[in-house]
Amino acid sequence: MRPYGRAMTDTTLTPSACTTTTASPPVRLWSRAFAVIYDPSLWIGEVAGMRRRRRELLATATGRTLEIGGGTGLNLAHYPSSLPELIVAEPEATMRRRLVKRAARAGRRVRVVDAPAERLPFEDASIDTVVSTLVLCTVDDPAQALREIARVLRPGGRLLFIEHVRSDSRALAWLQDRLAAPWKRFAEGCRCNRPTATLMAATGLAVDAGEARWSAMPPIVRPLITGCATPAEHGAHP
Ligand SMILES: C[S@@+](CC[C@H](N)C(=O)[O-])C[C@H]1O[C@@H](n2cnc3c(N)ncnc32)[C@H](O)[C@@H]1O
Numbered sequence: 001m002r003p004y005g006r007a008m009t010d011t012t013l014t015p016s017a018c019t020t021t022t023a024s025p026p027v028r029l030w031s032r033a034f035a036v037i038y039d040p041s042l043w044i045g046e047v048a049g050m051r052r053r054r055r056e057l058l059a060t061a062t063g064r065t066l067e068i069g070g071g072t073g074l075n076l077a078h079y080p081s082s083l084p085e086l087i088v089a090e091p092e093a094t095m096r097r098r099l100v101k102r103a104a105r106a107g108r109r110v111r112v113v114d115a116p117a118e119r120l121p122f123e124d125a126s127i128d129t130v131v132s133t134l135v136l137c138t139v140d141d142p143a144q145a146l147r148e149i150a151r152v153l154r155p156g157g158r159l160l161f162i163e164h165v166r167s168d169s170r171a172l173a174w175l176q177d178r179l180a181a182p183w184k185r186f187a188e189g190c191r192c193n194r195p196t197a198t199l200m201a202a203t204g205l206a207v208d209a210g211e212a213r214w215s216a217m218p219p220i221v222r223p224l225i226t227g228c229a230t231p232a233e234h235g236a237h238p
Contacts, residue, residue, distance in 0.1 A: 050214060054075055055078045059080060060160065063083070065130075073103055086108070125157075131159075134164060138187075153231055163196045163224065166195045190221075192221050196225065204231065205230065206229060206231075
């Protein structure tokens, strides 16, 4: 994954207009291919339950909402239309292009930002809801990303997440460890054995998560956690 010191592109998208303010850097061939195969690869998992999970989680988003690592925009259809502002950050140019197209097709106002989760271009305590689905497995520095999320959340704000994680089963965790390196190369930086709930707690987030399965997907990415997390100093979520 690219270093997170690069210039950020901010694309504001309305049903009729889309303006990109900086040029994107050149992208690698596999990054392009990955963006092309991303939706078809996930399709069966979406149909088998992930789409429902997204819908149920995102129905609870409130206020100024920031999604990190928005990818091709699979979450866009599930946000309440009543949100006052929806911002989607995505650092990979190939993914972002698809995200911008999907947002335009959805015909709703979305601000698309070129930014990594480790360096969010937002003021402290300026966001009500942060959303992360299948992203904290991929960021290079999850502890820094979680600190950034805690920084930008307003008091009482929440991180809503669906993440695939390291298995509690010793046998599956062993398999995840064995396959971590080739999977990371295939899946553009995804760490299939990352203990994300533990990292959240270590960052001082109060985590309220349930366990689930990403049905119809490879076993090494099936264990899911889904729920919400609140910066500890903000107090427990309602
Ligand atoms: C597995 S995809 C998930 C996409 C989308 N959230 C979804 O639910 O389908 C992981 C996404 O994280 C993005 N990503 C990679 N590194 C990142 C970083 N440091 N900060 C934020 N997003 C990142 C990737 O470009 C990719 O779009």
